[in-house]
Amino acid sequence: MSEQKIGYLGPKGTFTKMAVDALFDGGSYVSYDNIPACLDAVESGEIGTGVVPLENAIEGSVHLTIDYLVHQVSQSIIAELTVPIKQHLLVHNQHHGEEIAKVYSHSHAIAQCHQYLHKNYPGAELEYTASTGKAAEIVASAGPGVAAIGNHLAAEENGLKMLDAEIHDYDNNHTRFAVVQKTPHTLKVKDHPVSKHKTTVMVTLPKDYVGALHQVLAAFAWRKMNLSKIESRPMKTGLGNYFFLIDVDQPYDQVLFPGVQAELEALGCQLKVLGTYPSYQIDVPTPVQKA
Ligand SMILES: O=C(O)C(=O)C[C@]1(C(=O)O)C=C[C@@H](O)C=C1
Numbered sequence: 001m002s003e004q005k006i007g008y009l010g011p012k013g014t015f016t017k018m019a020v021d022a023l024f025d026g027g028s029y030v031s032y033d034n035i036p037a038c039l040d041a042v043e044s045g046e047i048g049t050g051v052v053p054l055e056n057a058i059e060g061s062v063h064l065t066i067d068y069l070v071h072q073v074s075q076s077i078i079a080e081l082t083v084p085i086k087q088h089l090l091v092h093n094q095h096h097g098e099e100i101a102k103v104y105s106h107s108h109a110i111a112q113c114h115q116y117l118h119k120n121y122p123g124a125e126l127e128y129t130a131s132t133g134k135a136a137e138i139v140a141s142a143g144p145g146v147a148a149i150g151n152h153l154a155a156e157e158n159g160l161k162m163l164d165a166e167i168h169d170y171d172n173n174h175t176r177f178a179v180v181q182k183t184p185h186t187l188k189v190k191d192h193p194v195s196k197h198k199t200t201v202m203v204t205l206p207k208d209y210v211g212a213l214h215q216v217l218a219a220f221a222w223r224k225m226n227l228s229k230i231e232s233r234p235m236k237t238g239l240g241n242y243f244f245l246i247d248v249d250q251p252y253d254q255v256l257f258p259g260v261q262a263e264l265e266a267l268g269c270q271l272k273v274l275g276t277y278p279s280y281q282i283d284v285p286t287p288v289q290k291a
Pocket residue numbers: 009013014015016017053055056062085106108109130131132133175
């Protein structure tokens with residue numbers, strides 16, 4: 001297994017690559033075209049570590065990542081990092097005022113800029129790509145008349161111009177990325193302070209048990225364990241069957257968590273730990289060079 005290899009959602013110029021560059025100190029990087037390909041490579045041992053987007057402050061969870069981690073692979077979250085996200089409208093270097101017929105980007109990036117696009121480019125066709133970096137690559141080979149939504153790195157890497165800067169609809173735009181491994185091992189990270197330690201658990205409830213979710217939350221509440229996120233996702237086994245993903249603001253320990261687990265199992269629930277990890281908040285540089 002290649003432990004030193006760190007895979008990420010590529011190609012060049014994605015936000016995930018910016019996150020990888022900000023967090024790790026050395027190692028060799030491998031780009032994957034989409035999130036499942038990156039997680040599959042971790043699963044098969046082709047790479048030791050994967051970095052994938054988890055949640056955006058404007059658009060919410062990246063369901064593809066969550067569902068893949070829960071249903072398709074068996075990996076642990078070993079770290080998370082949150083970075084600021086600045087979306088720009090990128091065009092070909094030879095673009096000189098042509099009408100923009102099409103805007104390419106990742107679905108989350110387009111969603112972060114919906115009002116901007118609605119106001120400024122109501123007639124443009126929107127086409128989803130597997131990443132913002134891929135959208136920039138398409139625009140570089142397509143020529144003038146189309147645009148990509150992406151970051152300054154995608155503009156640099158693909159020789160694009162920034163037609164409009166910071167086009168996301170809400171200022172406080174951040175994305176959380178998960179660092180995952182199949183066989184947990186330590187990697188060298190840059191000297192960032194850890195902002196907190198978290199534990200993510202998945203809880204499945206028994207069918208038709210009145211007040212089950214209330215009792216699950218009570219098991220954490222009376223132990224004074226702070227929850228920073230709770231989200232339900234379909235089990236994919238039929239309508240009405242859900243699991244809950246819960247982020248607890250503390251590291252896994254041998255007293256409180258086993259206590260919660262025993263209490264929940266007595267109710268007929270199941271609890272699985274998806275990871276206990278340091279959380280970093282990194283302020284990556286986001287220069288703006290508008291054309
Ligand atoms: O397309 C990229 O650049 C990514 O890294 C993916 C992604 C995401 O999935 O949310 C990451 C950050 C931004 O929120 C937009 C897109």
